[in-house]
Amino acid sequence: MILAPLTALLTGPMARADYPATVLASNPLAYYRFEEAPGATTLVDSSVNGFDIDNSVPAGTTVLGSDGAVGSAVTFNGDGYLVSPLNLDTSVGDFTIEAIIKRTPGAPEGVVIANQDGNLGPGRSNLLFNGGGFITTFSGGATTNSGIINTGESFDHVILTFDQSVVAEGLDPTFRFFINGVEAGTGTAIPEAANGSWVIGANKILTTQFFNGVVDDVAIYGSRLDDPNGDGDSSDSKIGEHYKGFLSDSITLGSFGSSLTYLDSGKSAKLNWLVSPELSSLTLDDGTGPIDVLAQTIDGEGSIMVSPTETTTYILSGIGTLGSELLEVEITVDEAAVINSFVSNLAEASPGSNITLFWDVANGSSVTIDNGIGAVDAVSGSVIVPVNEGITFTLTATNSQGPVTQSVTIALADASLPVAHWRVGEAAGEKNGSVLIGEGGSPFDGLFVGTPSFDADDPAPVPGGSTASIAFDGAGSWIDVSGYDGVGGDSARTLAFWFKGDLVQPNLNATLVSWGTGATGARFDTRINTAGVNQLRTEVAGSGSNATTPIVTGEWHHCAVVFNPVLGTTIGDALFYFDGNLEALIASGGTTVNTNASNGVRIGSARTFPGRAVAGKMDDVRIYDRALSEAEILSLITPGNGQELKVIAIRQLQNGNVEVDWAGAPGDYFFEYSFDLTPDSWLEISDSELILQGETMGTSVDDFIAPNTENRKVFYRLRPID
Numbered sequence: 001m002i003l004a005p006l007t008a009l010l011t012g013p014m015a016r017a018d019y020p021a022t023v024l025a026s027n028p029l030a031y032y033r034f035e036e037a038p039g040a041t042t043l044v045d046s047s048v049n050g051f052d053i054d055n056s057v058p059a060g061t062t063v064l065g066s067d068g069a070v071g072s073a074v075t076f077n078g079d080g081y082l083v084s085p086l087n088l089d090t091s092v093g094d095f096t097i098e099a100i101i102k103r104t105p106g107a108p109e110g111v112v113i114a115n116q117d118g119n120l121g122p123g124r125s126n127l128l129f130n131g132g133g134f135i136t137t138f139s140g141g142a143t144t145n146s147g148i149i150n151t152g153e154s155f156d157h158v159i160l161t162f163d164q165s166v167v168a169e170g171l172d173p174t175f176r177f178f179i180n181g182v183e184a185g186t187g188t189a190i191p192e193a194a195n196g197s198w199v200i201g202a203n204k205i206l207t208t209q210f211f212n213g214v215v216d217d218v219a220i221y222g223s224r225l226d227d228p229n230g231d232g233d234s235s236d237s238k239i240g241e242h243y244k245g246f247l248s249d250s251i252t253l254g255s256f257g258s259s260l261t262y263l264d265s266g267k268s269a270k271l272n273w274l275v276s277p278e279l280s281s282l283t284l285d286d287g288t289g290p291i292d293v294l295a296q297t298i299d300g301e302g303s304i305m306v307s308p309t310e311t312t313t314y315i316l317s318g319i320g321t322l323g324s325e326l327l328e329v330e331i332t333v334d335e336a337a338v339i340n341s342f343v344s345n346l347a348e349a350s351p352g353s354n355i356t357l358f359w360d361v362a363n364g365s366s367v368t369i370d371n372g373i374g375a376v377d378a379v380s381g382s383v384i385v386p387v388n389e390g391i392t393f394t395l396t397a398t399n400s401q402g403p404v405t406q407s408v409t410i411a412l413a414d415a416s417l418p419v420a421h422w423r424v425g426e427a428a429g430e431k432n433g434s435v436l437i438g439e440g441g442s443p444f445d446g447l448f449v450g451t452p453s454f455d456a457d458d459p460a461p462v463p464g465g466s467t468a469s470i471a472f473d474g475a476g477s478w479i480d481v482s483g484y485d486g487v488g489g490d491s492a493r494t495l496a497f498w499f500k501g502d503l504v505q506p507n508l509n510a511t512l513v514s515w516g517t518g519a520t521g522a523r524f525d526t527r528i529n530t531a532g533v534n535q536l537r538t539e540v541a542g543s544g545s546n547a548t549t550p551i552v553t554g555e556w557h558h559c560a561v562v563f564n565p566v567l568g569t570t571i572g573d574a575l576f577y578f579d580g581n582l583e584a585l586i587a588s589g590g591t592t593v594n595t596n597a598s599n600g601v602r603i604g605s606a607r608t609f610p611g612r613a614v615a616g617k618m619d620d621v622r623i624y625d626r627a628l629s630e631a632e633i634l635s636l637i638t639p640g641n642g643q644e645l646k647v648i649a650i651r652q653l654q655n656g657n658v659e660v661d662w663a664g665a666p667g668d669y670f671f672e673y674s675f676d677l678t679p680d681s682w683l684e685i686s687d688s689e690l691i692l693q694g695e696t697m698g699t700s701v702d703d704f705i706a707p708n709t710e711n712r713k714v715f716y717r718l719r720p721i722d
Contacts (some may be wrong), residue, residue, distance in 0.1 A: 019070050019217070020046065022245035023098070026228065028219040030086040032200070034067045034074040043082065047219075051086045060210070067248040068216030069100050069155040074201075078107065078212035081202035086220060088198070090115060090126065090162065090191040094219040094230055097160045103129050103213040103713055109213035109434065109447075113218065114204040126191070126300040128209065130447070131435070133582065137175055138449070140189025142599060143482045145191035146177035147185045156180060157246040161224040161240060164189065165232070172438055173397060176226060181243030181274065192610060205476075208451055224226035244300050247276045252320045254300075256327035260377065262363040264400040265334050273316055273327075275300050280318040286312050308333050337397035338362040339406040339712075345652050346441050348411040350419045350625055351386040355410055356443075357393060358382045364397035381411050387412075389699050406712060418442055418496075420601065425454050425468025425660065428699040434653065436470060436603070439661070439697075441649040445481025446603060449520065450477030450613075455495040460498035460556045460619035462642040463638060464696050466664070469498070470603075474506040474615030478604030486524060487517030488597025488626050490569050494624040495526055496560040496636055501552035501616035505530055510614040511558075511606040513621065515599060516541075518608040522596035525606055526561055528552060528614065532586075536561070536578065538708070540571045541608075543589025545577035552616070559636040563593060564627035580634045645669075645718065648697070656707030660716050666693045668721040671700045673714050682717065689718060 014450075023031055024047065031047040031433040043064075045054035060080020064071045074082070097113055113127040130136050130233050133149040137160055141663065150156050177184040193486040200218060203209040224230065225238045247254045253275050259677040260269040277300040283290035284304065293316075296302050300348060306314070311333050317326040341359040349355050360380045360516055361367050367378045371393055376383060378397075387392070390412040396405045413419075420438060424430075428438035431454040440445025457464035472478065487493040497511055508530050516523030520542040529537035534552035538561050551557050560577040567573050572588030599607050603621060606612035622636070652658050660671070669689040685705065691698050706714055 013177070019242075019245040019249040022219070022242055023219050026219075026221060026225060026242070027223075028098075028221050029088060030084055030198075031217075031219040032084070033071060033217055034064065034068070035072045036064055036071075038063065040064055045084075049320045051084055053082050053084050053390065055082065055112075059206075066214055067215065069102075070216060070246065073100075075214050076110075076211045077394040078104075078199040078210045080111065080210065082200045083196040083206075083208055084200065086198045088115065088220065088222065091193045092164065093222060093549045093665045094143045094224045094227075095162050096223065096225045097127050097158075098217075098219040098220075098221070098225065098242065099127065099158050099652070100152065100155050100216040101135075101158060101213060101251075102155045102212075102216075103133060103150045103152050105471065107152075107208055107212035110213070111203050111209045112200070112211050112215060113220075114199045114202070115191075115194040116199060116204045127158070129211070133407075134586035135177065135179060135184075137177075137187075139175065139191040140173075140497045142187060142189040143447070143480070144177070144187025144189070145185045146179055148177070150165070154248065155214070157243055159225055159242065161226050163224060163227070165230050178226065178239045178243075178670050181240055183239075198211040199287060203450075205450070208464045242383060244277060247274070247300060248278050250322070252276050252279065252322050252325040253327050253530075254318060256316045256329055257316075258329050258331055260331065262335075262337075262365060262399060263308065264333045264365060265309055267398050268305050269331055270303050270305050271314060271329060272303045273297070273301070275302075275318055277319050278322075279318045279320040281317075283317050285315045285317070286313045292414050293347055298380065304329070308582050310694075311335065326406075332363050334400060335363050336401040337399050337404050338402055339395060339397055340393045341652065342406040342408055343652060344393075344408045345443060346662045347647065348412065348413045351388050353419060353625075354384050354385060356382050356384050357395075357408065359395055361395075361397045363399055365399040367395065367397045372397075403678070412690070419487070419625045420481075420623040421695060422446065422603070422621040423461065424466065424470050424621070425456065426466070426695055426697040428697075430454070431456055431468050431556055436481075436623055439482065439648045439663070440485070441651070443557065444481060446481040446601075447477035449480055450475070452604060455617060458500070458617060460500070460558075461637075462498065462619075462620045463636070465693070467695055469500070469619040471617045472604040472614050474502065474510065474613050476605075476613055478602055478613055480641050481601040481603070484601055485597040486595065486601050486623060488516075488595045490565045490567075490575050490593050490595075491625060492564050492627040493524075494560060494626065494628040494633075495524075495622070495627070495635065496558070496561045496624075497560050497621040498556055498619040499551060499616060500554065500556045500618075501534070501535045501614070502556050503552060505534075505552065507611055507613055509609070511602075511603065511604075511609075511612045512614055512618065513603055514605070514607040515595070515597065516607065517596040519596065521591050521594040522591070523608055524595045525608075526559075527606070527612065527692075535586075536576050536583070538571060538574055538576075538594070539589065540591050540593050542591035543571060544587070544591075545571050545574055545576070545585050545588040545589045547578060547583040548586055549578045549583060551578065556619075560628070560633050560636075562627050565593075566627075569593060577630070580630075582630060582638050625721070645720065646714065647718065650716065652706065656703040656709075658706040658714070658716070660702070660718075662699065662700065662718050663697050664691055664718070664720070666691045666695065669698075669718045670721060671702075672719070673702065673705050673718050674717075675711070675714065678714055687721065
């Protein structure tokens with residue numbers, strides 16, 4: 001091993017970190033350590049602010065006294081919760097949530113910490129795991145994803161801060177995640193007001209999204225740990241200090257990585273590590289014997305430059321008060337670049353829409369993507385690209401051994417099809433889950449908020465059949481589509497859906513579909529005009545237009561709103577259709593439509609206003625980026641229309657399998673593959689792909705062709721069995 005001169009040679013005493021003392025020094029409003037024994041009736045607030053948790057009537061099978069990371073912990077089994085009497089309105093100032101958490105592997109979406117108001121809403125889930133295991137927050141009607149998955153193998157130290165001070169400066173308020181001391185995902189939103197208790201282990205209403213896993217220490221602050229005095233200068237950040245306290249009390253080795261994973265011979269890379277400040281020994285070994293690197297490890301952090309001449313595995317070994325651990329890093333030298341994956345989130349896209357390209361490359365010194373994208377991260381990443389035509393993107397990974405390439409082709413979507421379509425209950429497994437699956441891939445999937453439910457006993461009379469509708473209770477439940485923001489600007493559009501409204505609407509202005517922001521003309525909300533005769537109304541902030549016929553009758557009705565800027569640019573120029581009939585407008589707004597396509601589409605409530613949840617059922621929700629004709633709208637409600645056979649989305653799973661979502665008429669189908677699309681090259685994967693009567697969609701799985709690494713490009717098709 002050739003070691004370059006050390007970048008740091010400072011030595012000196014390292015004071016033992018004390019995680020609880022570190023937390024208390026930052027003045028939390030409430031701090032729960034969960035050191036109580038099983039059966040304890042009171043959980044002590046260690047902040048001494050008196051917010052003890054009453055556990056005299058335990059909820060679910062929650063277990064105290066579990067093994068934690070820095071002492072004892074509490075285990076939630078997906079059926080319980082704890083309620084803190086802390087009252088903190090997160091909409092009016094900076095705040096921080098800090099927790100040490102470990103999710104049960106494979107557990108469904110679950111809330112770790114949520115805040116309430118006095119009526120159990122509209123407070124929000126402020127820290128949760130989504131179904132994929134990502135650490136996220138849902139506040140202000142928007143999801144902020146940290147981008148970090150907790151696999152359930154170890155604890156993560158999680159800090160979530162909210163910067164309210166920027167509101168006064170006219171900037172977007174910002175959420176920031178810090179996972180294990182490193183800044184992760186960020187997002188902008190304003191949390192909803194809350195004037196009630198805080199919940200640990202479940203949704204704010206205490207009946208859904210139960211957490212399944214272990215929580216060890218929870219602290220809530222009325223300031224930001226990344227900027228405690230709120231002056232915009234993060235030089236006084238406490239993030240690193242808190243993580244190092246966690247490291248010292250819980251882990252011997254925190255992280256070990258390299259600045260480069262591939263090197264051309266003769267080049268150098270920097271090895272970096274973050275370890276407990278309490279180590280008595282720290283060595284680095286490249287296979288020729290260990291060397292001591294404790295001397296250049298200052299306050300738990302260290303680094304060293306290395307220049308391997310061949311592929312080398314470096315082993316970092318540490319001994320501390322909690323035992324011994326080792327971590328490995330491999331640096332590849334002078335081996336061919338490998339493109340592990342290069343994929344798009346969508347196989348086809350509408351003109352003017354965006355697709356996202358993802359890549360994962362090994363051994364690349366440089367990576368580029370053509371068609372104007374240029375140089376990208378040499379290991380992995382994603383990029384959002386506008387698409388106006390069918391196009392092929394080629395990724396090139398290059399090193400001293402030469403270039404390798406892989407391509408992704410994006411087809412142009414059929415303009416006659418909706419840009420967003422939620423059939424409701426037709427996708428495989430949908431009716432048993434908490435996601436409304438949209439055609440076109442995961443960006444169109446809608447996440448349940450509150451308690452929407454699939455009603456398999458009352459689908460709408462959708463042509464081609466429907467197996468379920470989606471039911472909303474009007475009590476703070478709706479569906480958020482975070483990956484699709486609707487149609488923006490003054491572009492043409494059509495919104496169409498089936499609706500069966502409860503005769504009593506608990507909320508004024510109950511909203512059916514919404515997207516955009518609150519600026520004049522910038523939102524596109526279609527709702528019930530509960531101040532009138534319960535007819536259809538679409539408003540754009542500034543004014544709105546009302547149709548004529550009541551839509552809340554307790555029966556299914558088809559509703560459509562068409563905006564065509566050729567006919568006029570104000571909301572008063574929109575056309576409303578009720579059961580296929582053009583409606584006369586009894587109110588015509590004069591505000592110009594200039595929709596801010598952001599925030600994501602919301603189904604079942606308003607995006608920018610609280611308290612507008614609808615009560616009733618919806619089915620077959622569609623958004624087109626063009627103005628449909630009257631005949632086309634009639635075709636959406638006329639029985640007997642055939643279902644086009646069409647591949648909707650293709651996904652490759654982590655195990656290499658490929659899932660293909662497709663639509664068609666009921667019947668049996670062949671599922672086939674080809675490597676080159678030549679006429680005689682199609683081979684059978686399955687001859688038993690089935691769409692049942694009353695259904696329109698299916699998902700087929702390739703679990704033996706795609707997983708083979710030598711098969712870099714595979715094409716799929718489905719065809720009916722005669």
